[in-house]
Amino acid sequence: MRKLIDNDYVTMLSRLIIGLMYIYASFYKIVEPAVFAKSIWYYHIVPGSLINIMALILPWLELLCGLAILIGICYRGAVLWANVLLVVFIIAFASTIARGIDIDCGCFKAGKSATRAAWKTLWFDVAVLLCGLQLWFSRSKRWMLSGH
Amino acid sequence: MTSKAGKKTSVAVGQAILLGLVSVVMALGINSVSPNSIGLVGQYRSLSNSEGPIVPPNAEDGDPQFIDINQAQMEFTLGTATFVDSRDPEEFVCGTIPGSVNIPFEYLPEFDLEQYLDSSLGYVSHDEAIIIFCSGEECDLSLHLGRNLQDLGYTKALIFFGGSREWEQAGLNIQRRQDCGN
Numbered sequence: 001m002r003k004l005i006d007n008d009y010v011t012m013l014s015r016l017i018i019g020l021m022y023i024y025a026s027f028y029k030i031v032e033p034a035v036f037a038k039s040i041w042y043y044h045i046v047p048g049s050l051i052n053i054m055a056l057i058l059p060w061l062e063l064l065c066g067l068a069i070l071i072g073i074c075y076r077g078a079v080l081w082a083n084v085l086l087v088v089f090i091i092a093f094a095s096t097i098a099r100g101i102d103i104d105c106g107c108f109k110a111g112k113s114a115t116r117a118a119w120k121t122l123w124f125d126v127a128v129l130l131c132g133l134q135l136w137f138s139r140s141k142r143w144m145l146s147g148h
Numbered sequence: 149m150t151s152k153a154g155k156k157t158s159v160a161v162g163q164a165i166l167l168g169l170v171s172v173v174m175a176l177g178i179n180s181v182s183p184n185s186i187g188l189v190g191q192y193r194s195l196s197n198s199e200g201p202i203v204p205p206n207a208e209d210g211d212p213q214f215i216d217i218n219q220a221q222m223e224f225t226l227g228t229a230t231f232v233d234s235r236d237p238e239e240f241v242c243g244t245i246p247g248s249v250n251i252p253f254e255y256l257p258e259f260d261l262e263q264y265l266d267s268s269l270g271y272v273s274h275d276e277a278i279i280i281f282c283s284g285e286e287c288d289l290s291l292h293l294g295r296n297l298q299d300l301g302y303t304k305a306l307i308f309f310g311g312s313r314e315w316e317q318a319g320l321n322i323q324r325r326q327d328c329g330n
Contacts, residue, residue: 033179033186034226041192041222048192055186056179060171068167076156077163 011140014131015069018082021128022066025108029059039106043092044099061085069135072144083132090125093118186226193221193318202309204288212280212294212305217318220245220279220308224320229277229304230269233312234289242328244312245281246321253289253296262300277304284313 004010029036037055040046046054061081068078093105097118105121179185201214215223223229224245231248233240240250251268269278278297280290290307297305308314316322 030178032184033182034184034228037186037190037226038222038228048194049189051192052186052190053188056175056188057171060174060178061168064167064171064174074163074167076160077165077167080160080164081167 005134005137006139008140008142011135011138012143014134014138015072017131018128018135019066019070022062022069022082024066026059026063026066028108029055030063033059036106039104042101042103042106043096044101045092045095058085072141073146075144075146079132079135083129083136086125086129086132090122090129093122093125097122191225193218202285202314204285204291204309206288207291211291212298212307215279215306215308217308217310217314219306220281220310220315221318221320223277223279223306229279229306230272232269232278232280232293233282234280234293235282235287239283241325243316243322243324245315246323248281248323251293253293256293256296261296265297265300274301275303277306278302279306279308281308281311281315284311285309287311 033052033055036059037051040051040055041048062085065078065081065085068074069082089105089107096103102118104117107121176188179188199216201216201219203214207214224231231245233244233248233250234253235250236252236254237250240248240252244250249268249270251265257264272278280294280297282289290309290311294305294307312322
């Protein structure tokens with residue numbers, strides 16, 4: 001198990017998955033913060049006064065984390081953020097399913113959709129979190145600009 | 149071993165704080181010059197005690213989605229929707245949701261309806277949110293206009309059935325073009 005976690009190629013694959021996912025996810029949110037603020041509003045869990053500031057900062061954090069993980073600069077901090085954010089997304093999304101709120105996650109684009117997609121998104125986030133945990137525990141430092 | 153793990157964690161926390169600070173600087177800097185900028189503090193109505201949208205008894209399956217005052221106010225604050233007042237011009241000028249477009253349902257033309265509505269709405273994209281309302285629960289012009297818009301391909305036609313009355317009762321601004329004594 002340890003060998004698999006430390007494997008350079010497995011680690012690189014996880015970096016590609018998480019890095020590209022966060023970079024892609026940040027684009028529409030940076031370009032259209034109002035639309036992303038609307039997506040956050042639909043969750044009904046963030047206080048109104050914090051929605052806009054969250055809609056502004058979160059996409060940049062996603063973009064920087066994605067780039068840092070891909071390039072390998074500020075790598076450990078970026079992996080920490082990536083995992084914390086994924087846990088927050090999973091809890092937030094699970095809470096909407098539990099409360100019967102019928103929304104699209106707003107992860108990659110704005111909009112509403114059926115609950116069928118909600119479970120799919122939740123499992124997708126759990127799978128990505130497994131990649132994130134692998135990165136956290138991996139000792140591989142190959143193909144990184146800085147060693148940590 | 150433990151001190152190595154502790155060092156690894158403290159490095160990660162330090163870098164995470166740095167990434168967080170850079171994100172804040174980038175977000176605030178870009179937002180201050182972006183044409184799509186939003187206010188830092190959103191002025192949204194409290195979502196607690198929401199009783200959900202008012203739905204008229206004559207609503208049918210397949211009708212446009214009904215929204216409550218909280219969602220209408222959120223769309224208004226973010227400027228992500230076009231508000232359409234479906235009442236007659238005489239009522240529209242007496243008080244409406246600020247910035248609304250007046251498309252009186254009673255005066256819809258029999259021919260070239262699509263052209264008329266597209267033009268009245270300023271040729272907004274058919275997948276942009278359009279919130280239709282009238283005075284309140286006794287008025288179903290918004291429902292009928294909403295059905296027309298949906299039939300013409302406006303996929304995000306939304307009906308705020310609480311209308312201008314619920315809006316005003318919630319303490320939100322009303323735009324009066326004429327003093328009608330109300």
